[in-house]
Amino acid sequence: MSRPRSQAEYLARLVPPSVAGLHRRSLLAGTAGAGALLGTGLLAGCGSDSGSGSDTKTVSVGSNASDPTPKDVLAKLTAAFQSSSGIQANINTVDHNTFQENINNYLQGKPDDVFTWFAGYRMRFFAAKGLAGDVSDVWGKLSGFSDAFKKASTGDDGKQYFVPASYYPWAVFYRKSVWQQHGYQVPNTLDDLNALGAQMKKDGLNPIAFADKDGWPAMGTFDILNLRINGYQFHVDLMAGKEAWTSDKVRKVFDTWAGLLPLHQPDALGRTWQEAAQSLQQKKSGMYLLGLFVAQQFNDDEQDDIDFFTFPEIDSTIGAKALDAPIDGYMMARKPKSEANAKKLLEFIGSVDAANIMVKGDPGTLVANSGGDTSGYTALKKKAAELVGSATEIAQFLDRDTRPDFASTVIIPAFQQFIKDPKDIGGLLTSIENQKKSIFTS
Template identity: 50%
Template sequence: MAANLDPFQSAHNAGPGRRTILKTLGIGAAGLAGIPLLAACTGGSGPAPGASSNSLTFGSGSSDDVPKAAYKAVTDAFTKKSGITVATNVVPHNDFQNKINSYLQGSPDDAFTWFAGYRMQYYAGKGLLAPVDDVWATIGSNFSDAMKKASTGPDGKMYLVPNYNYPWGFFYRKSFWAEKGYAVPKTFDELKTLATKMKSDGIIPIGFADKDGWPAMGTFDYINMRLNGYQFHVDLTAHKESWDQKKVSDVFDTWKALLPFQDPNALGQTWQDAAKALEAKKTGMYLLGSFVTQQFTDPAVLADIDFFPFPEIAVEGTDAVEAPIDGLLLSKKGGDNKAAHDFLAFMGSAEGQNAYSAVDGSNIATVKGADTSKFTPLNKKCADTIANAKYISQFLDRDALPAMANNVMIPALQSFIKDGTVDVKNLEAQAKTLYAAQ
């Protein structure tokens, strides 16, 4: 195969990709000539697992303490049930994401953590993943149609077994808000009014951290969907809509109203740093995924966390929620190992997902029949937010072409955060070049 460099990787190490493994999905302004693209490869027509095996390797980018422990609970439960041993290779999640292309073209593990959306479809289309239709024949009834669609590759075959997803919204400390008399805003104007009051109280209104590049995408996505609707988000990231149009400029113009209220140190902070600031009541609220609660190890603090969806801007955009899906895939090599197929089937069962969520309660299990008896009020609100949404977006860096999301949008968003300016004509020029090369 040509090209060993990953189209997800940044031109300079401005920081990581997306959150714990993502965690879904840094970067700098790279010249287009420096953005490598994968050569097309041919994948098999379907899995043909070999004879029964008693071991597999599992590559995980879930390197933060909580998800790392949660996946260990899954592999332990699987081994206990099946007798199959799992050798887990944990890699810092940003390294895992940034090097995924060379990983898959080199000596990958049999199974590995990854995401739904374009980030799965891209590698499936390049023949670097093994389809798992046989697994879905067993577990298919455990998932909704939406989850099945999110797990399907461009060739119509199944590639992902979803483990969990998590909504993005504004997280805050209930006791702090009660003490200050703050109320949850329902509209964008109310959000600005609340932020103004917080600032006058000497608080940084909106916690923000974009050292790693990807967190700002959540703000862009929500303002875009609230202004222009879910379908425009999907069409824009697929480049069926242009970046140099008024609808996109309106997103940035609307966002400008929030810039004075976002943490001024955002470009020097990781999402974990901003979580600590929220815990310490230095910031009033924080727009991120529910995985933010992994950082709150004090049970009293965790019980004090609540959240609200991004407020209404235009009526048509209120029916969408950003709730990326994470799960497991098989490398092309792993497709020949029956034990790896068995492991994914276990992950697609209530038993497997219950083992994970018993350790990591920050995410919402995707399988029907998962244990919800231990749901906290926050868990229930997160689950209800996802269940009640008409549309679920993945995230800009999962729904868009990898090189567009990371090599173009991250530096553009970081520049916008710094000085409030963006060149949408340049975004469109780069998009045309990148998407035409696919």
């Protein structure tokens, strides 16, 4: 899935239009929780509260796959499921943004038996609220998923509530021809990265392409630095409001980031991610930390010239195996009309057969099941799949790993202020922590 193209689209995806333009104080006053921000209306679910006793040969699917390609893929998935199981899957498709805006009320009403959603914090939030069904027994029948995918599908209680379908990783992208021309080597440590950046400057390049006009790209930089410096568990706990932004650990992340800013493309707040990607494509920048969708900004005959590496190690005791790789997939309602049918569908969605349908139907997707036939993948996609397959932990990106209101109303302006003036880190972190307390206790 591509990232939003503008700040307005980003906010539309993150929070409902009815609250996106409000002053933060007004927003917080009317927010009873992350779900309240996500839901202002009721999706037209087809499920019921009749529990798991029904033996009907149908199952309903609430879907945010409103774009033509993913919508067609889901139709093919459910058709194949019906053919193999005899169970008819009825799809209730809702506009992608509308689905997210209304998810809370939808799940508290009469949702479909199975619904599309996201791994990580957003999955755990609804699982903890008792608004999702335990699918641990489905996981007992699945194969082809790494431990990192399973961890991203696991709730706070240690049970699984999510079946992954597709994903895309974040990494540091570069043009092979540029690196070959200058003899650059992939950095293994932060010192290596700083030395490489210094050399790129001498060679007349922007070492690291950078853009944050739309607010979300800098989240990826913070994520990877926090993962490398403090590890996965601290990162997800910080995102969940369980750790203090004023801690020495977070301060070290910002100190490290401040040290790297001189290597980043200047004037980032006036530049979109597409423009930064074009500077890489035009051989004006040497590297770019972004999602796999960066390839969209390259011509067809340049695709083979794109390569990447995972962000280098900073602390040898933590290593460089964790990364951001947002995962899309499916969950089960807390009381599906037929729990048995819902779990059969989820088992099918997690199968190799389903992965092959997704690969064939959407060449742009990376399937989560490693058993899928990826022979048609480009070299870049094959390497991306190998990277995620070898990850020890998978974070979901900051705006999915924390409360949407915190990401949009606190983190975006705070990170942009830091990029503009990185001197007062202490004051910035105190401000973030104070606002976090207000939001997470609301």
